[in-house]
Amino acid sequence: MTIRHFARATALAALAATAAAAVLTGCTGRDPAPVARPTVAGHPTTTAAATVIPYELYTHCGIDEARIGSTYFEAETPLSDGSFNPPPGWDNPTQHGTMTLLSPTEAVFTDPKGHEVRFRARKGADDFKRVCE
Template structure:
């Protein structure tokens, strides 16, 4: 690969990372059978949304936050755990004892709903 082309590719990759920043959540894998699947729940701005495969879910009961951050006892920027999906409800659990329910959304959340 020529040096100019490599530099362009590196620059574009860095630009893509800079544009996503805190405003996007990493897609989670699609859950397997009844065991669920391992996920990293995005918590940086509090617990609000969960993405499982192509589907988006919003926390039942509204956002769980402490002044724009996750409550005490949650990791920041993400919490490792497992998710199971049944019908339109996703349930997140982790080894710290957290258990949160998320209702399926008809469409992905607006990027304007995320914090900076």
Template structure:
């Protein structure tokens, strides 16, 4: 018999992320999963899977939250036509308070840092 061995932290994160993404988390629960895109290190053209499931509004790069200059969605809370869902692979470049996402399909989104932000403005479930 082959057994699965998962660390407690990984299991807890997976359960919390699944609960939030399924809309099963309690109303007062803080977002536990990657509800928006997160980049841990940002150098020129750092690879990212931009979270697009509810549209393109925000991204987090290290400890800075960025808001799209021109948010994009289809008007129904989904990514626009031609974008991946729930993610769009591409790269992000940060220069000062600006972050620019680009992908192989020619999509470009410019984000600006939201001063003092400690969380995303909008969560998606």
């Protein structure tokens, strides 16, 4: 699949997911509380090389995982205060920003505060690694 085809397919999938409120983030893979599953607001922007999606990153248990559509991603460098909370300077329980899908296996979260976290897809994952309590 070429980048252009990936971007188009991703944009269409993201639009459908946004309309259905299915693009979710969080530390839990369950279907519980709305706080654990913030939804994407807005519409994705597709460029020649990437798809940019407005994104609410779940930070309550630190920055370690993200779910984009049905793909589970993990942070290349997880961030925490050492007690499974977000580090200083991050909002809690979520951080508003954008997720840029660079490829089917790479994504980057950025926000207006200047944070940047790179994510890689977890091959074969069908749930989060750790359930946030």
